């Protein structure tokens with residue numbers, strides 16, 4: 164579905180991504196792990212065209228998107244949920260979803276389906292999104308991204324700062340989403356959140372992917388986990 168080949172990104176004078184190779188297979192949930200500052204967010208922003216790759220190639224669904232504009236990349240079928248939970252605080256949950264619908268109308272059946280795994284959305288449907296808890300805002304942000312069918316969903320650290328109970332309900336929601344035809348690339352530092360959720364996993368360090376394989380292999384191999392997660396996630400174990 165998505166392939167990055169030797170992708171470099173410079174931010175000002177800094178050489179942040181230094182030849183990222185990443186493959187996101189169609190239909191599954193891929194996880195991108197790595198310590199703070201490894202380059203995970205920069206990778207997502209580069210895929211979305213929010214940073215321009217200074218080298219390498221990004222292919223999405225058979226199309227070269229390396230130099231495409233962000234609106235064109237979104238139109239091609241990629242949705243992005245940034246770490247900052249982009250919701251409009253003053254607007255109600257309904258209005259937040261309505262604004263995210265490019266067709267200009269909400270598909271009631273799809274909204275009901277989304278509310279099936281994010282019940283809080285229905286409960287607070289007519290309340291300003293700014294009044295919701297962090298976890299509920301995260302649900303609104305993800306709902307906005309999938310209010311219309313998208314081929315690929317990029318989600319940056321959805322569990323950051325959330326209470327364990329909310330993390331559990333997010334996990335259940337991602338499990339449901341996995342059963343649809345949406346391909347997901349999830350950036351996480353919480354290995355326990357993704358160890359049973361992910362199909363494939365890539366680990367970044369210093370602007371490169373240093374490991375790529377199946378989540379089953381990583382979750383079942385203590386030595387590999389210690390080496391990779393000790394390398395990259397030591398403060399999160």
Ligand SMILES: Nc1ncnc2c1ncn2[C@@H]1O[C@H](COP(=O)(O)OP(=O)(O)OP(=O)(O)O)[C@@H](O)[C@H]1O
Pocket residue numbers: 174175177179197198199200201202203204205206352
């Ligand atoms: N706008 C910017 N200007 C300069 N440097 C930046 C900018 N954005 C990111 N960086 C640097 O790029 C490197 C990678 O950052 P990035 O946010 O991609 O890492 P990350 O793996 O997502 O980390 P985290 O888990 O902390 O979000 C870091 O060293 C960071 O300081």
